[in-house]
Amino acid sequence: MTAAPVRAAGAVIVAAHGHVHRCPACGGALAGREEALACAGCGAAWPLEGGIARFASARSAGNGPPGFDASYFDLLARVEDEQFWFVGRRAVILDGLRRFVPDLSARPLYDVGCGPGGLLAYLAAHGVPIAGACDAHMEGLVLARRRLDVPLAHVDNDGPPPLARGQKMLGMFDVLEHIDDDEGTLRWAADVLEPGGIFVATVPARLIDDFDLVLAGQLVAVAATFALAAATTFTLGLRRYTSGSVWTRA
Numbered sequence: 001m002t003a004a005p006v007r008a009a010g011a012v013i014v015a016a017h018g019h020v021h022r023c024p025a026c027g028g029a030l031a032g033r034e035e036a037l038a039c040a041g042c043g044a045a046w047p048l049e050g051g052i053a054r055f056a057s058a059r060s061a062g063n064g065p066p067g068f069d070a071s072y073f074d075l076l077a078r079v080e081d082e083q084f085w086f087v088g089r090r091a092v093i094l095d096g097l098r099r100f101v102p103d104l105s106a107r108p109l110y111d112v113g114c115g116p117g118g119l120l121a122y123l124a125a126h127g128v129p130i131a132g133a134c135d136a137h138m139e140g141l142v143l144a145r146r147r148l149d150v151p152l153a154h155v156d157n158d159g160p161p162p163l164a165r166g167q168k169m170l171g172m173f174d175v176l177e178h179i180d181d182d183e184g185t186l187r188w189a190a191d192v193l194e195p196g197g198i199f200v201a202t203v204p205a206r207l208i209d210d211f212d213l214v215l216a217g218q219l220v221a222v223a224a225t226f227a228l229a230a231a232t233t234f235t236l237g238l239r240r241y242t243s244g245s246v247w248t249r250a
């Protein structure tokens with residue numbers, strides 16, 4: 001593994017939280033201080049730990065989504081730069097982004113469920129701007145922090161992350177299948193995206209025919225675009241999708 005050296009979260013990252021995140025309690029704007037993000041609406045203070053915003057409530061702190069083993073992150077961080085599946089997967093995702101997002105360099109990607117951040121670090125190294133990322137596992141975020149100089153957030157897994165509206169591009173890579181209310185999640189994604197914003201997902205495919213790029217097009221009704229869904233079978237998800245089922249869920 002070729003991890004970047006650990007970097008201290010600077011003032012730039014702290015300030016950038018205010019652009020992508022909102023107060024989980026009231027939706028108010030957040031301003032960065034050294035050790036916390038302060039809400040202008042309700043006055044709540046959300047701790048920053050190494051630049052990672054601790055939005056997750058105490059009841060769910062440390063608990064990840066069902067069907068996912070947190071110890072997997074350590075293994076993932078060690079193999080994802082070399083193992084054929086991840087190397088191929090990230091190349092497919094980058095290719096899909098370049099193919100379907102013509103203004104890619106002007107669309108910072110916010111990744112929901114970033115894990116240890118290997119995919120994002122790869123995309124960033126290949127010119128994809130990264131707006132930020134979140135995960136329900138602090139273990140993954142600590143590993144991601146070593147590779148990414150972007151705002152990271154530790155969030156609850158039983159509701160959508162507290163994102164500011166107007167996001168230009170949202171990614172959920174092998175995440176949707178872990179979420180009980182996947183339809184509600186897609187509606188939330190459409191809501192926080194700017195008009196014409198782009199939603200990118202990889203989901204496990206049900207059919208072998210889907211073991212490639214399975215859909216591309218624009219969802220006019222929700223003002224978002226599905227740019228890519230690639231098949232995966234590696235994760236322990238709750239369900240499988242076909243291109244048609246993802247379409248209808250949106």
Ligand SMILES: [Zn+2]
Pocket residue numbers: 023024025026027028039040041042043044
């Ligand atoms: Zn607030």
